[in-house]
Amino acid sequence: MIRETDCPAPCELNTLYGSDALAEMLRRLDMPYVALNPGSSFRGLHDSLVNYLGNQDPHILLCLHEEHAVSIAHGWAKITGKPLAVVLHANVGLMHAAMAIYNAWCDRVPMLILGATGPVDAAKRRPWIDWLHTSRDQAAVVRPYIKWDDQPASLAASLSSLMRAMTITTSAPMAPTYVCFDVTVQESAIDTMPTLPDPARHAAPDAPAASAAQIDALVAMLAEAEAPVFLVGRVSRDGTDWVRRVALAEHFAARVITDIKTGAAFPTRHPLHAGAPGFFLSADAAEVLSGADLVVCFDWVDPAGTLSQSTLRDSARVVNVTLEPLLTNGWSMDHQDVVASDLTILTEPDTLVSALCERLRLDSTTQTPRSSPAPHGQEAEAVLSLDALAHVLRAGMVNDAHTLVRLPLGWDGRHCDFTGPLDYLGYDGGAGISSGPGMVVGAALALKGSGRMPVAVLGDGDFIMGATALWTGTHHQVPMLIVVANNRSYFNDEIHQERVARVRDRPVVNKHIGQAIDEPDIDIAGLARAQGVHGLGPVSTVAEFESALAEALTMVRAGKAVVIDARILRGYVKEMAEGMTAEHQG
Known part of the structure; x- marks a missing residue:
């Protein structure tokens, strides 16, 4: 169901503009959504998405930060294997999004990123702001971690570049592409709709095959x-x-x-x-x-x-x-x-x-049965640890088809019971903190109506940085469950500080300084509620978490988005702690 605020009033189109052709091309590329945070450099394209296309095919996903727009497209791609369109405002929006683009690059996912610049012709720039938002070579900000980029100077070239970017991003090995549109091309009137590239004649080629x-x-x-x-x-x-x-x-x-x-x-x-x-x-x-x-x-x-x-x-x-x-x-x-x-x-x-x-001539029809976990076996009044959380979570979701969108760095793989390709989606590629909430929203959008429940266990640092991404999910009424494994610390760096202290014979007890997230404590459930999500907790014992999980699952089954603030003890599984703090090679 589309929100009333997202339904544009009827519009009589007396004049066509370059951005109308770009919007029509996005529709021809079968884009269901376009994720964006608004910006004046693509105001023409934004108008065309709303008033020329009627905010349908693609539908605008308003995001509260450019990094979230990319993370949402990243989560979508991990489910579907297909790109979403993302629009970023000039050089400043691109810089905001850079970390998330690097994640998508490292994770080898397709993504059609569209940028915009103030008028390339300096005589057409507004004082001050257009100069700030115009770059000589805007794509240079991200060129090392995108697959291809272009800054076309005409409408015909822009349409061609848009088609080429789609073909390249969907050709294996996949990675994001970036096309930057001149604001003048977007806002110039055109007499008729030009002939658009035919996607059927620009399909991604098959990847090389083994000889x-x-x-x-x-x-x-x-x-x-x-x-x-x-x-x-x-x-x-x-x-x-x-x-x-x-x-x-x-x-x-x-x-x-x-x-x-x-x-x-x-x-x-x-x-x-x-x-x-x-x-x-x-x-x-x-x-x-x-x-x-x-x-x-x-x-x-x-x-x-x-x-x-x-x-x-x-x-x-x-x-x-x-x-x-x-x-x-x-x-x-x-x-x-x-x-x-x-x-x-x-x-x-x-x-x-x-x-x-x-x-x-192998028979490849055998399906993998899911094992039936025993009761979680944790003591009800025990203080919650990540290990206990995993036991309770697995037992609580045994009857729900679900996709684990993300797991935190400290997760013990012995809790992984994967019997199909959508059981777990992996990490974010570049290990960039703040990606988790956006990726959950993107995956949840892709899973909506599938019968699979999107579930993620995120660290508190990741969640806090990216929490406002959840607003896009709640605005579009996407069910999902996020459990924040909240150890009130950037704990990954605590174990590094512990190692350095031991090597240098200094006090290990000081490892939390500059790492612990307390005094004041952050209200994780409150952050969730501020985005329209049902926030539960904090919970800090096995019994409290089990109760909160049962309540959360009932709400998610009813189509709600829920976040549980689960206060856990600090600690990593042995292999993770040793791997992350191993001595540098050489």
């Missing part, structure tokens, strides 16, 4: 291997791709390792799954990896760093299946350390898995 020789070589390597291990990273949210991955692993009895940085990729309770998913290797996963004689990396994030966490034998062979080399640049180090491999296949992992299943 027959590469498939033959990999099949032979898998057949010879006695202890193959699959590192399964960035893969699709498609159910058929999921069962193919299971079938391939079962055929070769390959152990499978997954992580929390990327979305659910393989059933975590499957006998072939090794160790618990984590941001770093668990001890069990490291042991399995150390015994491998063949490691196949399926677009795994940081294969070199992961292999270094094991004692992989020198004779073990490594296969790297990824399109990463096509995006690697010299500015960002998100491509991680270089990995030595005996065979590198430039293709998407699921494309290769499909080809292997076809070649081997």
Whole structure:
């Protein structure tokens, strides 16, 4: 249901403008939404979205910060695999959004980002403000972490660039694109609607496929291997791709390792799954990896760093299946350390898995059953910890189909029970704090009406920075549940300070200074209520959290958005604490 305030009054169109053509092009690109925070540099386009298109297809998602607009599009893409349009105001809006764009780049998600600039012709600029909001090369702010950009100087060039940006962002490997429109092009009158590029004739090309020789070589390597291990990273949210991955692993009895940085990729309770998913290797996963004689990396994030966490034998062979080399640049180090491999296949992992299943004639129809967790087993009056929270949350949601949109850095992967590709969406790519709330809203929009409940466990620092993103979700009446694992600290940095203190023989007791978020305490539930969300808590015991969760789930099932302030003890799972504070290499 669209809010009354979002329904424009009827409009008689006597004159067409350049921005009307740009808006029509967005409709032709099948954009359901456009996320934006208003700005004068695209006032022409904004008018066209409202009065030419009637605020339909695409519908405007008003956001309270540019970073939220990008994070919402990021969450949408993680569910759908498709881009949303984002509009950013001039150089200042682009700078606000830069961190979120970097997250989307690192997470390899598609996104159509549109910018705008004050008149390129200096004679047409308004005093003061137009000069502040005009840049010589606006895209330079984000060029190292977008896939392509342009600043076209005419309407025909703008339409062409818009089409090209869409094709490029949806071509694997995916990443955001950016097109900056001159305000003069937007606001100039046009006689007739120009001929628009045909999206059907500009479809994204298929990604490169493995050659027959590469498939033959990999099949032979898998057949010879006695202890193959699959590192399964960035893969699709498609159910058929999921069962193919299971079938391939079962055929070769390959152990499978997954992580929390990327979305659910393989059933975590499957006998072939090794160790618990984590941001770093668990001890069990490291042991399995150390015994491998063949490691196949399926677009795994940081294969070199992961292999270094094991004692992989020198004779073990490594296969790297990824399109990463096509995006690697010299500015960002998100491509991680270089990995030595005996065979590198430039293709998407699921494309290769499909080809292997076809070649081997594997049955890929078996579905993964969900395990039934026992009662959470936590003492009712115990002070809540992140571990206890996880037990209670899993038990409480056992009867609700749900998607875990995000999990915090301290999460213990042993609580992960993933049986399908939409069970978990992964982290945010660039580990930029404040992305969580916006990504939840974007994912919740994509899941609306699907029967799946969007659920996220966010850290308090992430939530506080991004809380106003929730207003967009409540304005559009999107059901979702956020549990804030509130340890009242930027705790990740506390463990760094603890390590430094121990190395330097200084007081560990001081590690909280400059990290603890208290005195005054922040009202998390109050922040939620200020955005139109139902805020519950604070709760600090197992019994209190269990009660709040039951109440929250009832409200979410009824279509409401809910935030629970869960006060937890400070602490990280062992592998996370050790991985985050390990000594710098070299």
